[in-house]
Amino acid sequence: MIKRLFVLCLVLGLLLCAFSASAVTTYTADNGYRYIRDHGDVLTDEEEYVLSVKLGFNSERAGADIVVVTARDVYDLRNFAEDYYIDNNYAESGVMFLYCEDINEGYILVSGGCNAAIDLNKQDDIFDKLTPYIKAEYYAEAFQFFGTLSEQYITDYIEAGGDLDDYDEWGFEFDSEIRWYHLLIIAAVIGVIVGFISVGVMKSKLKSVRYNYRADDYIMRDTFRVTVSREIFLYRNIIRTPRPKSNSGGRGGFSGGGRSFGGSGRRF
Numbered sequence: 001m002i003k004r005l006f007v008l009c010l011v012l013g014l015l016l017c018a019f020s021a022s023a024v025t026t027y028t029a030d031n032g033y034r035y036i037r038d039h040g041d042v043l044t045d046e047e048e049y050v051l052s053v054k055l056g057f058n059s060e061r062a063g064a065d066i067v068v069v070t071a072r073d074v075y076d077l078r079n080f081a082e083d084y085y086i087d088n089n090y091a092e093s094g095v096m097f098l099y100c101e102d103i104n105e106g107y108i109l110v111s112g113g114c115n116a117a118i119d120l121n122k123q124d125d126i127f128d129k130l131t132p133y134i135k136a137e138y139y140a141e142a143f144q145f146f147g148t149l150s151e152q153y154i155t156d157y158i159e160a161g162g163d164l165d166d167y168d169e170w171g172f173e174f175d176s177e178i179r180w181y182h183l184l185i186i187a188a189v190i191g192v193i194v195g196f197i198s199v200g201v202m203k204s205k206l207k208s209v210r211y212n213y214r215a216d217d218y219i220m221r222d223t224f225r226v227t228v229s230r231e232i233f234l235y236r237n238i239i240r241t242p243r244p245k246s247n248s249g250g251r252g253g254f255s256g257g258g259r260s261f262g263g264s265g266r267r268f
Contacts (some may be wrong), residue, residue: 016127034088035059040070040101047140049073058147061165064114064152064164065094068143068242074100077107085109093117093164095154097126097146099134107265108132113164115262117157119149126150127266134268 035055038048051068059066065188073082073231090096093112100106126149133142158164211241218257 017196026084035065037065037067037069040072040099042099042101042139043135043143048112051140051143054129054144055147058151059094061094062151064112064117064154065096066150067094067096068146069096069098071098071100072102074098075103077105077265078246078263081107081109081263084085085111085261086259099139099141101268104134105265105267106130106146107263109261109263111259111261113162114154114262116156117162117164120262120264121240123264127264131266131268187247221242 032046033052036043036048036051037059043051044145055066056070067085069084071080077098083094084097084098085094090111093114095111095114095118096109098107098109098160108118108126110118126146129149130142130146133139133145153166191201201217
């Protein structure tokens with residue numbers, strides 16, 4: 001009887017260990033480091049392991065994919081981030097931080113409902129808080145901080161009544177409140193439509209004069225004589241080409257691959 005109890009306890013212990021191990025590796029090696037892709041090789045193996053776990057839990061709690069990618073030899077970060085996000089089948093709503101060590105530049109890509117949850121002001125705040133870590137080359141700490149901030153902004157947005165799944169093809173909320181500039185745009189469109197209608201009505205009433213394609217009736221022949229002729233310099237045309245500057249913004253909304261993207265970049 002004692003031996004049977006011992007065997008039973010041993011089996012239960014092994015099952016619990018196996019379950020615990022599977023729970024820990026949900027976002028690690030078994031998941032192929034889905035949320036951290038260190039192509040730029042700026043992290044140690046231990047740092048990459050810890051980040052895979054932390055970003056996985058950040059994503060689970062936020063209900064959106066929170067991803068960090070490092071790369072080399074990439075100079076168009078925006079297009080690279082968009083293609084990478086699509087090719088790896090990340091969630092419709094998510095946020096990704098792309099860092100390229102070659103040019104010491106980062107880009108925050110937001111997708112779907114995260115366009116509203118992490119807007120440009122919040123992206124600037126993330127960059128401001130990550131900059132000291134990036135400059136000191138504390139990359140693991142910077143990426144962990146990115147995951148924490150992204151989760152916080154997304155959960156705050158949801159708690160305030162936002163819905164990551166309730167957005168249109170441009171990434172804006174369907175039920176977002178109408179602001180003053182929305183009314184201004186609507187008023188301008190209505191004004192243009194009314195103007196076209198008014199002009200069309202007035203043009204249709206111009207029946208008293210027929211259009212004449214020739215001006216012969218208005219010219220008195222042999223009455224024009226040139227008595228003095230001289231050339232006068234009026235102006236000159238100067239073309240200036242601006243010196244190329246580094247792109248520190250790169251912000252704005254755009255769509256690609258059937259998804260709604262936005263984002264901004266900064267050079268550290």
